Amino acid sequence: MVMGSENLILRIDGLQSEEDRMDVKRALEDVAGVKWVCVDGEAGTAVxxxxxERTPQDNLINVVMEMGYAVKRFFSG
Incomplete structure (x- = not known):
């Protein structure tokens, strides 16, 4: 893990297409402090x-929820 970094895995319900996957990826990448994002549309997860110190987990979850998706914390560490 990179120093000063945390991993967050989100379960995202409602990803229907490649376009949805890319929209979520771009939205998360635009959040201050985000270093890397991978969204798996088939699994319905985002890593x-x-x-x-720059962005709390809740900000990341809220960005995706504001897009209209149901989001759950799957793992953080």
Whole structure:
């Protein structure tokens, strides 16, 4: 893990297409402190590596929820 980074895995319900997957990826990448994002549309998950001193986990979850998706914290560490 990169120093000053945390991993967050989100479960995202409602990803229907490649376009949905890319929209979520871009939205998360635009959040300050986000270093890396991978969204798996088939699994309905997003892995985010971010700097918790710049962005709390709740900000990342809220970005996706504001797009209209149901989101749950799957794992963080």
């Amino acid at each position: 985010v590596i971010f700097d918790p």
